[in-house]
Amino acid sequence: MTFWQGFTQASLWFYSERYSLAELKIELIAVGDELLMGLTLDTNSNFIARSLAKNGFRLAQMRWVADIGQNIHQALSEAWERSDIVLVTGGLGPTHDDLTRPVIAGFFGDRLEPRDDIRNALLRRFEKRGFTPAPGWEVMVDFPTRAIPIPNGHGAAPGIHFSQDNRELFAMPGVPGEMIGMMEDYILPILKKKSTGQYRYRVIKTVGASESQLAMLIGDPGKLLPVSLAFLPSNDNGVTLRLSLYSNTDSGESNSLITAEHLVSKAVEPYIYCKDESTIESVIIERMRKEGLQLALAESCTGGMIAARIVDVPGSSDILNRGFVTYSNEAKCELLGVSVSSIEQFGAVSAEVASAMATGARERSNVDIAISVTGIAGPGGATDTKPVGLTYIAIAGLKGVEVQRHLFAGSREENRKRATFTALSILFDYLKRR
Amino acid sequence: MTFWQGFTQASLWFYSERYSLAELKIELIAVGDELLMGLTLDTNSNFIARSLAKNGFRLAQMRWVADIGQNIHQALSEAWERSDIVLVTGGLGPTHDDLTRPVIAGFFGDRLEPRDDIRNALLRRFEKRGFTPAPGWEVMVDFPTRAIPIPNGHGAAPGIHFSQDNRELFAMPGVPGEMIGMMEDYILPILKKKSTGQYRYRVIKTVGASESQLAMLIGDPGKLLPVSLAFLPSNDNGVTLRLSLYSNTDSGESNSLITAEHLVSKAVEPYIYCKDESTIESVIIERMRKEGLQLALAESCTGGMIAARIVDVPGSSDILNRGFVTYSNEAKCELLGVSVSSIEQFGAVSAEVASAMATGARERSNVDIAISVTGIAGPGGATDTKPVGLTYIAIAGLKGVEVQRHLFAGSREENRKRATFTALSILFDYLKRR
DSSP states (O other): OOOOHHHHHHHHHHHTTTTTTTSSOOOEEEEEEHTTTTTTTOOOHHHHHHHHHTTTTOOEEEEEEEHHHHHHHHHHHHHHHHHHHEEEOOOSSSSSSSSSHHHHHTTTTTEEEEOHHHHHHHHHHHHHTTTTOOOOEEEEEEEETTTTEEOOOSSSOOOEEETTTEEEEEOOOOSSSHHHHIIIIIIHHHHHHHOEEEEEEEEEEEEESSHHHHHHOOOOOOGGSEEEEEEEOOOOOEHHHHHHHEEEEOOOOHHHHHHHHHHHHHGGGGGEESSOOOOHHHHHHHHHHHOOOOOOEESTTTHHHHHHHHTTTTTGGTTTEEEEHHHHHHHHHHHEEEEHHHHHOOOOOOOOOHHHHHHHHHHHHTSSSSEEEEOOSSSSSSSSSOTTTTEEEEEETTTTTEEEEEEOOSSSHHHHHHHHHHHHHHHHHHHOOO | HHHHHHHHHHHHHOOOOOOOTOOOEEEEEOOOOHHHHHOOOOHHHHHHHHHHTTOOOOEEEEEEOOOOOOOOHHHHHHHHHHEEEEEEEOOOSSTTTTHHHHHHHHHHHEEEEEOOHHHHHHHHHHHHHHHHOOOOOOGGEEEETSSSOOOOSSSSSSSSEEEEEEEEEEEESSSHHHHHHHIIIIIHHHHHOOOSSSSEEEEEEEEEOOHHHHHHHHOGGGTTSSEEEEEEEEESSSSEEEEEEEEEOOOOOOOHHHHHHHHHHHHHHEEEEESOOOOHHOOOOHHHHHTTTOOOOOOSSTTTHHHHHHHTTGGGGGGGEEEEOOOOOHHHHHHHHHOHHHHHHSSSSSSHHHHHHHHHHHHHTTEEEEEEEEOOOOSSOSSSOOTTEEEEEEEEEEEEEEEEEOOOOHHHHHHHHHHHHHHHHHHHHHHHOO
């Protein structure tokens, strides 16, 4: 018998302790062939998971189910059996593959009947937006007789709320804006009323150390009990550490969570960039705004991704003066003043050109700091001496320019994402040292 | 009894016909608290779904399961019961919350034992990459005695392949690059050998018409049977139509699928931008490359997102001459030659400034076509006359400049994504008319 056999049993017991009897058991069912065929990236489930966690709830399970009546019915029945709350997204629209409404009615032994209030709300909406609805829209007027319609502030189809035996089912449309509105305005307030305890967590976001290095610095996670520790590595946000605990006390933060956060923070201190919902770009923007600094970007292989991440933060206009997407050599020379001879001598992907790009962007924009990226994202473009993934990142400031060489080992998309995050982390580090 | 009651029954039967007995039943289990807490967007499951579909397979169900031994065990047991193939991602790493390896061993009544070949492969990898592994790495050497290790070309932990009663379980790491390598090099080849029929589909990607408008143009989807039709609307790719059919014949395409594609294509002809794996940006790049056209971009609220989508396509350097991220008014004036007086008179978000941005970008870059975007993405920035979501998009070409006014109704991120897609669709339309 090996160590691991013992651990198998132990971990089953250890981890089962993380569930509390008082916790609301919440499951999510996302309906849609498009998910199971990979035609749609499921950002809805991510949003729902995140907003539940932010509000002290935990999603116990999520599953994708095809647009097949039997399958939706079976998933509903399994989830309803073991959960307090069942959330459903998708399949409420007017087309023939939208089956969620009749299947839910059938599951609860209910029937669909047209409702005048829903019809009037839909007609008002069409009128207000000035369009003629396509034939078939009237199926959205049919509604289960024993359910409550969830108002849809951002679209046509109402959501469905069934309440039975102190358990709740909420069905929302698959359109993100409509789903988000129903979660925030209708569902979360009901969940908060039903809940007696809270699932609490803290995050510690790090940059510059690997998952294994962080694990080594922290040591045995057993000393954090009853708090659980998880490691969440990613290509575009460094490694996030998550500490979590379920607690039945309503008042304030649990001491053990505070102690655990303190212990872990101390161990990984040099690598922390934030301990909240912020991103590395929002931390950078906040810092630059405070210090009155202006930024320019010169992107080749990342082609606008760094700018897009920064502009994603409301108010980023305070610090982002401009961005150059200089994917062609011509643009590098004309816009940034890179010399043709240095491109010929060293190549567009070189420390020299990265450095000239950053210096040129800084001087021509008359800003405090400029960052440049030039690299071979792949799959093509490699040479004997320059492999796919080779990337130079330069930062130009008052005291001159610094260049870093990186070799990323992923797909084109991964390499560009990692180059983007690395550029942001170099900028963060620069601001910290400054 | 309403129409819908009848439909409930009918649809259950109708849709159940879409499954064939010969089809491989494939389920996916994605392990990780980070998914259920919304800290990680699940791009892995999307990739797996897509690559299965591309290869003629269909994913029957996917679920997220927490890092809790009991839960992983239960999910395995339910999936193994009803499937031919069970795929698992996540939880194979070296940290204490990685439970997949011991739980799988336990599920099959097997035990973990250290394997020298895995140890040697790991040591070689560490040596090659020149780093000292963190303590704890040796747990990855322990492996179920009756399983086959799946080679990991992109990382440390090997995957796990259990074969029993003509069913297969494949467990992969959660790191995207490692998972992708195992899917492509090991798992898909085995699935192809096991399969006797094929799930086939065609996509028709459209721009410029809503889901309801397309449904009206196509009419009763019943006439397409045995082919199924689905509508997939999105913020950043228009509406995709999917036609699908399972067939046991190995040879060529089914006639009914060809007929259905022909019927639907004819009905929605003016809105089609492609009928394959292409994106609107790749169609644009292909067309511009063929015609020898060069593009410049001037982005304000989209802040580099259009450039990033174009650069995402390998070889886009042939057509993208440069991009300007002119988020500040100063940058609009200096880089694009927008006059200070027109910003003062009409505001930065106006048809006049959009037009000047496109014209300036085109002339200063000496390219054939330039696109500009200026808008109020939100949540701040609105005025009495200019609401959040107001966006102007201009295109400048040989024959002058055209401007469109749009009002998007989503979140900051959604508005920026829709502005990006709308700009691309305006460019596509321009190239078509040219």
